[in-house]
Amino acid sequence: MTQYFQHALVAVGAIVTFAYGQLLPHLFAGRMPQVLGENVVAMLLGDARQEISFALLEKADDYFHGGMRHAECDHELTGAPGKESENCSCAEDGHAHGHDHHHHDHDSDHHHDHDSASAPYGLSFDPWRWINRRVHVQEHRHAEGEDARELLPWLWAACRTSPRNIQAYESSAYVLSRMLKRPHDALKLLEEGVRLNPTSAELEFSLGELALHSLKDPTRAEQAFAAARAKCKPEPGEAGEDARFLQGRILFYLGYLAHQRGDHNQAVGYLAEAIREVPEHVGTRDLRNLLNRQHEDEGKEP
């Protein structure tokens, strides 16, 4: 009898708990600590998600280097976009891109052997160091072609852990479109990134580049660059340096696309804006050269 009573009590307790759980959001609508629709990861990890997401992105970078964390290598999957580019060009292989991993003929340069280096504390030979250098891989290589699939689980996890990690979306889109030749998957991912990060000019810019170079869709590209231009608001001083650099690239692309459409006035308008906002930017210089060339060509025509 007592046992039946206990079972009934447990069942009633379970029903009450379930009902209370269902009622809570209605009773305290708008006053709940969690944001409606947030997933379990978001609720459990909170702001730590961003750090975990960056760690996962670093893991993807390690995979790109054959499992090695290589500080000396310039070819980082997680590098800041476009900083190292010296030219703004719209040619397929030469366009500015922060993740340009295409030419890795220098792998042999990275095959270091430090055995000749003496131990730092005056002893000429350290057997433990000798063993470690032979057991653990010292050189690195770069993932190419289909090998890039191996990066995807970490990139996927980085995007899912923190949808605010813009770098994760950019790197994932780069791997999908450039390395695995799946631009439509990359487009879907970038659109998701834009939806989740509505203020990000970087993602709109990446979307524009993808549409222009991989999907050959200048209309979609122009829409994305225009959206990026609207979202890109550089702060004054050093803090806004990255945004200004991006702004220069956006204006270059917009000017270039307007020029391609034959809308010379709009292209000149973008150049004027670029000269006003980012006069020293390489994109401004290239856009000016492009428009001057057209002007000269028109002058030569009879």
Place this chain on the structure above:
Amino acid sequence: MKQWLLQVAALSKLSVLELYRRKDLVVVFLLAIVILLPAAFLAPFGVSGASRYISELAMLLIWLFSIIIGLGVSARLFPPEFESRTIYPLLAKPVARGTVVFGKYLGALTASVSALLVFYLAYAVLVGVRQGEWFTPILFQAVLLHVGFLIIITALTLLGSLVMTPSAALTLSALTVVGMLVFGQRLPALAAAQTGARRWVLYAIHWFAPHVEFFDLRQRLVHAWPCVEWRVCLAVLVYAVCYAGLCLVLAGWAFRRKRL
């Protein structure tokens, strides 16, 4: 000699039976399946064909479980015998204390290695099914060096369990093993960056602590790097045997001096 071998074999058998009686292996094996199975079906961004992440996860679990089993088995060799006083009938038999230590150590090692072989067999099947590569030479090297790792950690924990309390021995051994796996390679660089006493403490750790990171071939295995030179492999195994031998000599000495 034959008598000694029989004594060692009898003592070892007890330790192996203990592991399988406690069902530790079944628990960790099921846990590994629960973790790996959903991960194996992941198709990130709709793209399938990635396999290294699952190999890395599997290897991480193998290392974690081998540490748990290796430390757990060797830390439990003597303390329960002291507590339940079953050590007295054992020592009443015509068996030297050194033989007891060595026999029990061999049992702990055999138990840990047998569990390890089960894990690696499961790993080989997983990799074989997913990647079509069965029993590569690097996998053989990884197993061999992992056995070397167990040779060291079981001896170290056994020594610890004879000179301190079981929980202290387990904690200290676990900290040493994990610490050396993480920082072992970087110790000379870390020491060089320090000044004064801290520098010499780090150098002392570098020279005398067990370099268990020598045995970690996960990176080569997961990312399909070439095998380690066999002479290096041999050197690492010799290091393991020497270090374990030193620990066992000290354990035998501690056991002989122990007041029961």
